[in-house]
């Protein structure tokens with residue numbers, strides 16, 4: 001096989017493309033028949049160009065729209081490389097490689113084709129392709145998108161577009177849009193090490209479980225849609241468009257994190273016009289103003305500012321966020337001269353990481369509470385709740401009016417000394433004067449002063465030491481009180497529940513009643529504990545336990561608002577979950593939740609358990625996860641309740657127990673075998689709840705045919721006989737279903753060590769890791 005060795009040089013600025021001979025201007029010009037080019041143009045329609053594009057003080061190798069006045073770049077090779085010098089060349093070597101040669105630098109590959117290429121060509125679609133000698137495509141730029149998707153380009157599963165760092169610099173920026181293998185299209189913050197988890201996502205097309213190997217594509221009419229693995233349109237992302245021949249389209253994730261669909265009239269000299277974009281809120285892209293930075297909206301654009309006392313870490317790169325421009329005194333070294341000022345940011349929300357919550361307070365009270373608490377650095381006020389925060393603040397932004405959050409007011413407490421006037425410089429001056437005076441004094445009265453100082457300093461130290469430790473203890477006390485919850489009296493709760501009139505349900509730990517607080521403004525659920533029988537369990541221990549539960553804040557956990565410990569009565573006050581238990585939701589509701597909803601619920605539950613196991617201050621093993629203590633809120637979000645209660649009955653998890661805890665059918669085999677209980681016991685219970693949830697039927701259904709009575713046995717049989725489709729009431733994607741069944745089977749492995757951690761379970765549910773075939777070592781444990 002013979003290959004030609006051609007090269008072409010970078011395009012000189014201002015040089016007229018018309019210099020190329022007509023022979024070069026053929027449709028889809030083939031690189032191997034040309035030499036000494038400036039750039040390759042897909043000239044039949046004169047839309048795209050490939051070659052050296054001005055970048056910084058040099059060039060980048062790019063593909064751009066030649067047919068528009070803006071010369072918009074759509075692809076860049078080795079996008080994170082520094083600008084190329086004038087003497088760089090693109091060389092198509094005689095052995096069929098496309099490389100970059102630059103004086104003094106190592107040769108660099110531009111296309112990683114596995115075989116030698118015979119022909120390179122820029123197609124009219126803007127795709128730069130390499131063919132082998134049989135005219136088969138062996139490499140194409142469309143497979144390695146940067147920030148732009150062009151018509152007929154496919155964004156395949158697990159591929160993503162990553163934004164550019166600025167309009168004129170196409171190195172990777174801080175946002176990305178990913179085609180996930182669960183079929184979802186998600187916008188995430190981008191940086192090395194940031195995983196595909198909802199914590200970093202800021203928009204999704206909510207197309208999960210459309211199926212596997214789905215592909216996002218843009219068609220020539222500017223319509224974005226998804227194809228399944230067989231090439232059938234399964235989901236339209238943008239609405240129907242009126243076909244138009246005279247328009248060019250591109251979909252770009254811009255450097256401001258917004259994914260936009262643009263159009264441009266062919267032959268027109270105007271700008272690109274925006275056809276569609278997500279998210280709708282310019283402050284929506286997560287991380288746009290970095291940590292502590294506030295994203296404001298000005299002229300419909302995101303505008304970053306720093307709170308008082310903070311400055312941009314880098315004025316040129318506001319997404320790095322803000323840092324303090326003076327040192328803060330810690331709570332324990334509080335001195336009387338420190339003053340605090342407050343700045344209110346209206347209609348602002350942030351990622352809530354409150355360390356303390358106050359309920360039923362006014363804005364003024366919230367403001368005052370933060371001012372008086374030396375631990376409080378900011379507070380977030382919404383729905384009569386005051387959430388005290390510490391720096392750093394994340395995802396802090398102005399809300400768009402009318403999105404339901406607009407009533408939220410963020411109250412920021414700038415911290416300063418003597419009313420926000422930083423004294424650093426002044427106090428340094430004073431210090432220097434002191435040194436000078438002491439120096440002179442020392443010369444005069446050296447020995448006497450030294451002796452006196454020694455005694456004084458020694459005494460002062462002891463005194464300050466004592467004072468500091470006392471203060472630290474008080475501060476600790478304040479903090480504990482804040483975090484701990486409201487302590488109710490029995491009669492208060494009797495009134496709130498109207499004499500325990502309306503029973504909501506009975507759980508393993510007691511009966512739950514509905515009630516209201518603050519003159520009917522807040523609905524609550526009061527749980528009367530009935531089985532707390534640990535001998536000698538004093539009020540203090542009970543309160544400590546309540547505090548530790550009260551410190552848990554997670555969107556998939558039911559929040560504890562307060563408690564009551566009056567003589568023999570122990571009651572817990574929880575937020576009210578209007579849509580009842582998961583059990584009722586699955587088995588009793590008129591319209592059964594669909595597959596997607598059920599998967600979402602499984603993820604909610606898994607995230608709540610993960611928080612208990614790994615993310616809260618002290619690890620909490622739930623011990624009784626079942627569909628009756630998973631509750632649904634008004635938005636269809638599942639939340640776990642009753643966590644932390646097992647400890648009240650059974651203070652030492654590592655000891656073996658005489659009675660079986662937990663709910664029949666949901667307990668892990670180690671409970672029966674008197675083995676130590678670990679977090680993996682919860683993973684087992686989760687596995688059972690998971691099957692109940694995805695199969696939408698009871699764990700034990702006596703009305704079912706005999707071999708289907710016990711759900712997990714039936715699941716196991718169906719999995720072995722390749723009939724998992726029988727498990728779900730509706731038609732679902734077979735591969736997704738099989739994956740789900742495998743996840744559940746891993747969770748209910750007999751051997752606790754073989755069960756995955758909740759973190760792993762979530763990764764499997766999100767489809768970010770492969771799921772091996774479970775060993776199915778489950779012996780028939782009949783509880």
Ligand SMILES: *[C@@H]1O[C@H](CO)[C@@H](O)[C@H](O)[C@H]1NC(C)=O
Nearest residue numbers: 055056057083165169170171
């Ligand atoms: C392009 O942006 C990257 C990342 O922000 C930066 O490191 C690089 O210096 C920039 N290059 C030029 C030529 O401005």
Ligand SMILES: *[C@@H]1O[C@H](CO)[C@@H](O)[C@H](O)[C@H]1NC(C)=O
Nearest residue numbers: 077078109110111112113144
């Ligand atoms: C080609 O592969 C090399 C080494 O694996 C890598 O450094 C380079 O970024 C790749 N280039 C492209 C264009 O994918």
Ligand SMILES: *[C@@H]1O[C@H](CO)[C@@H](O)[C@H](O)[C@H]1NC(C)=O
Nearest residue numbers: 001115116132133134135136
């Ligand atoms: C081209 O096709 C022929 C016949 O189909 C085959 O033998 C040969 O290996 C192919 N060459 C390449 C580079 O794929």
Ligand SMILES: *[C@@H]1O[C@H](CO)[C@@H](O)[C@H](O)[C@H]1NC(C)=O
Nearest residue numbers: 157211212213228229230735
């Ligand atoms: C999805 O793609 C993988 C490899 O990329 C392949 O093994 C699998 O069979 C595909 N699944 C479907 C349903 O096409």
Ligand SMILES: *[C@@H]1O[C@H](CO)[C@@H](O)[C@H](O)[C@H]1NC(C)=O
Nearest residue numbers: 225233234235236239240241
């Ligand atoms: C997508 O939109 C096209 C054109 O409006 C329509 O024909 C098709 O049925 C839609 N497909 C889906 C899956 O909604």
Ligand SMILES: *[C@@H]1O[C@H](CO)[C@@H](O)[C@H](O)[C@H]1NC(C)=O
Nearest residue numbers: 069070268269270271272273
């Ligand atoms: C294109 O947009 C830029 C900035 O948005 C503006 O300055 C310019 O006037 C526009 N050009 C045309 C032809 O509309």
Ligand SMILES: *[C@@H]1O[C@H](CO)[C@@H](O)[C@H](O)[C@H]1NC(C)=O
Nearest residue numbers: 308309310311325326422424
């Ligand atoms: C800190 O920043 C503020 C403006 O935000 C400025 O007025 C003040 O002088 C700065 N203080 C120091 C010590 O740099």
Ligand SMILES: *[C@@H]1O[C@H](CO)[C@@H](O)[C@H](O)[C@H]1NC(C)=O
Nearest residue numbers: 578579632633634635636637
């Ligand atoms: C919650 O319950 C109400 C009333 O029963 C119902 O109308 C609503 O659809 C439910 N919401 C969800 C998300 O299930």
Ligand SMILES: CC(=O)N[C@H]1CO[C@H](CO)[C@@H](O)[C@@H]1O
Nearest residue numbers: 363381382383406407408409
């Ligand atoms: C705290 C706050 O801003 N509350 C406002 C919520 O919205 C109502 C009605 O728009 C206002 O009256 C409140 O002042």
